[in-house]
Amino acid sequence: MNFFALFDLPESFDIDLSALAQRYRSLQREYHPDQQTAASAVSQIDSATINIAYDTLRVVDKRAAYLLSLKQQAIALDQSIGDIDFLGNALEVREQLDEANTPEMLDSLRQEVQQWIESLSREFELDYGSEDWPEARDTCRKLAFMRRILDDIDATEDRFDDLDEFY
Secondary structure (H helix, E strand, C coil), X not given: XXXXXXXXXXXXXXXXXXXXXXXXXXXXXHHCHHHCCHHHHCCCCCHHHHXXXXXXXXXXXXXXXXXXXXXXXXXXXCCCCCCHHHHHHHHHHHHHHHHCCCHHHHHHHHHHHHHHHHHHHHHHHHHHHCCCHHHHHHHXXXXXXXXXXXXXXXXXXXXXXXXXXXX
């Protein structure tokens, strides 16, 4: 099953995330186990598949990897990144995260990482559109790396919130 078809979206990196969310809610209403009708009970679609598809298309690096897999180009996406300049800059961002001790510092860092992700997203679109598979795979790896940093920023922010509640 093609996840884009499931959500009635074009097979493209640049998708309408609000349309994706709206279609997700609609499908969950129809196929959630608590809402099963006779017609949907015999369907190939189940709630878990809908959740996996939604998570895949909603998250930028997962969407990029999925698009590559549809073209049989998701080869060695777990390999390390060879771009020394990127790794150096990413290491600086990691160090800033380690040193961040205020919500304002985290917000500033989050904005910087989101800008990286936006830039890498545009780069992936170009690489994918021109079928430059090695570059598209490399950019996909970079997107995944930066998204993990964004997740770490969120986790650090949660720890700050927990500390605030403690005191």
